[in-house]
Amino acid sequence: MRREAELETILTEFIERLQRAFGSVERARGKRILDIACGSNSSRSPDTGERTAMFEPWFCRLLFALGADPVGVDAGDLEGERFEHHAADLSRIGALDFLPDASFDGIQDSRLFGSPEFLALLPRSQHAPIKAELRRQEKRLLKPGGVIIHSDNP
Ligand SMILES: C[S@@+](CC[C@H](N)C(=O)[O-])C[C@H]1O[C@@H](n2cnc3c(N)ncnc32)[C@H](O)[C@@H]1O
Secondary structure, eight states: OOSOTHHHHHHHHHHHHHHHHHSSGGGGTTOEEEEETOOOTTOBOTTTOSBOGGGSSHHHHHHHHTTOEEEEEESSOOTTOSSEEEEOOTTSTTTTTTSOTTOEEEEEEOSOTTSHHHHHHSOGGGOHHHHHHHHHHHHHHEEEEEEEEEESOO
């Protein structure tokens, strides 16, 4: 946080999302939660295009520290992270097919479509089918009673 002041804003935002989704952060304990485009140790800023600590996998790290069971999916570097993580190219239809139906208590997708990595693969004019695919996958992957913690693409 000393290096990047905006990190505090992001962590506060994630805590508020958990409070809204589950009533309190403590209730996230034990829950299996998918974070789509979770951030990584190589992720770059949409503003500057430079590598930034802001988009490291903070939501999964926070969930792990809270005793939840996070699963992060991202194309960037997640080596050494202690939570379950998978590399996938989310610009491809079917990229999340390897995850079983009805297996998550909560799902988040946040800030994928504006990221420099995603825009380098697909221009905005080609995002609609991928947005529809994410909606389909989120519906498939949520357990009955599971919640969308946050989606940029509701
Ligand atoms: C701006 S960061 C968002 C991180 C976090 N979700 C948040 O809201 O702070 C965008 C993330 O999307 C990932 N990403 C971009 N294109 C991707 C792709 N085609 N497949 C998988 N991940 C991708 C990047 O590696 C980066 O970690």
